[in-house]
Amino acid sequence: MSGVWTAMGLLAAVATTSLAASPAPKPSVAHAPFGRAGNEAVELYTLTNAHGVEVQVMTYGATLVSIKTPDRTGRLANIILGFDTLQPYLAGVPYFGATVGRYANRIANARFTLDGKQYELSRNDGPNSLHGGSRGFDKRIWQVEPSPGKSAATLRMKYVSAAGEEGYPGELTAHVSYRLSDDDRLVIEYSATTTAATPVNLANHAYFNLTGDPHQTILGHVLTIDASRFTPVNSTLIPLGELRPVAGTPFDFRTPMAIGSRIAADDEQLRLGHGYDHNWVLEPAAGHEVRLAAVLTDPTSGRSLEIRTTQPGLQFYSGNFLDGKPAGHGTVFPYRTGLCLETQHFPDSPNQPAFPDTILRPGQRYSATTVLRFSVQK
Numbered sequence: 573m574s575g576v577w578t579a580m581g582l583l584a585a586v587a588t589t590s591l592a593a594s595p596a597p598k599p600s601v602a603h604a605p606f607g608r609a610g611n612e613a614v615e616l617y618t619l620t621n622a623h624g625v626e627v628q629v630m631t632y633g634a635t636l637v638s639i640k641t642p643d644r645t646g647r648l649a650n651i652i653l654g655f656d657t658l659q660p661y662l663a664g665v666p667y668f669g670a671t672v673g674r675y676a677n678r679i680a681n682a683r684f685t686l687d688g689k690q691y692e693l694s695r696n697d698g699p700n701s702l703h704g705g706s707r708g709f710d711k712r713i714w715q716v717e718p719s720p721g722k723s724a725a726t727l728r729m730k731y732v733s734a735a736g737e738e739g740y741p742g743e744l745t746a747h748v749s750y751r752l753s754d755d756d757r758l759v760i761e762y763s764a765t766t767t768a769a770t771p772v773n774l775a776n777h778a779y780f781n782l783t784g785d786p787h788q789t790i791l792g793h794v795l796t797i798d799a800s801r802f803t804p805v806n807s808t809l810i811p812l813g814e815l816r817p818v819a820g821t822p823f824d825f826r827t828p829m830a831i832g833s834r835i836a837a838d839d840e841q842l843r844l845g846h847g848y849d850h851n852w853v854l855e856p857a858a859g860h861e862v863r864l865a866a867v868l869t870d871p872t873s874g875r876s877l878e879i880r881t882t883q884p885g886l887q888f889y890s891g892n893f894l895d896g897k898p899a900g901h902g903t904v905f906p907y908r909t910g911l912c913l914e915t916q917h918f919p920d921s922p923n924q925p926a927f928p929d930t931i932l933r934p935g936q937r938y939s940a941t942t943v944l945r946f947s948v949q950k
């Protein structure tokens with residue numbers, strides 16, 4: 573394997589200095605067995621573009637396992653937290669790179685009422701239901717489907733969630749596709765249909781560390797979030813219902829700010845979140861447009877990540893629960909060595925009528941798109 577990475581590093585170095593002159597490799601998708609989850613085989617897919625940018629996705633959880641992008645010298649490194657074997661994922665990691673659903677984020681007291689009927693969900697986060705419950709979409713095997721179009725490296729996956737699974741009504745057929753384009757964009761598209769009315773909120777839970785070194789903290793990363801309001805939370809991280817202006821608070825990222833610059837500020841919301849673990853309110857774009865949500869840069873490596881989305885919310889989580897304690901499989905996740913920028917609907921929307929609606933009904937199609945664009949600042 574290491575021979576392959578070296579060759580890709582060289583390709584990437586050539587690509588950043590002289591794009592036109594280098595003989596561009598074709599975008600490709602390769603796959604290999606990645607182990608077994610119980611009786612089921614798990615596959616690892618590798619998407620590569622003409623610059624040598626490489627994205628790995630496994631069928632367990634439709635999970636982003638690695639994203640390798642060049643730094644300003646052309647050196648490729650993995651910019652998300654992940655493992656090169658399946659075992660640590662099965663032993664339990666906090667949603668590294670996973671597709672979370674049926675409802676990403678929290679639902680208060682693990683219950684909601686829909687069309688006059690109360691539903692009890694699986695309770696896996698204090699009193700609340702988090703990321704779909706005890707066995708959400710991140711712990712299910714997704715089926716790979718043929719993907720249309722040959723111009724980009726594309727992987728399309730499907731998961732059928734049974735009616736009643738984790739307490740949710742209706743059989744939900746969910747699709748996620750990952751498309752890596754030659755202009756260094758990873759386009760993530762979600763869609764879903766249902767047999768009965770149900771809340772739906774699908775998101776990716778990658779932890780970014782643009783240094784490429786998972787032992788360094790993300791506190792020096794510089795973040796911009798294009799939002800003037802956020803949803804303050806209570807002590808179990810459920811929104812209070814208020815859309816609070818960020819102006820004059822440590823939540824104002826409308827201009828680029830180092831994540832560590834205000835994270836220890838004397839602020840009640842930072843105390844409740846143990847740092848940043850909040851939803852920002854993205855102003856809706858016209859129609860179903862993919863609008864700018866956030867830009868993250870690492871001044872040391874020069875790597876930059878731009879995030880665009882059709883979603884109304886962005887959960888910025890600064891890795892506060894990566895606490896340096898050994899996980900079940902002996903691995904340690906040092907404190908704040910990864911951060912999540914989860915494009916999604918607002919937390920607890922099924923219980924908050926003023927929030928954008930998350931209910932999908934039979935005959936309707938849920939769809940959402942998020943685009944990650946990788947670049948370097950010289």
Ligand code: GLA
Nearest residue numbers: 666667809849887889893912
């Ligand atoms: C989400 C939540 C966090 C935490 C992580 C997983 O991002 O907002 O509070 O639960 O997932 O550890």
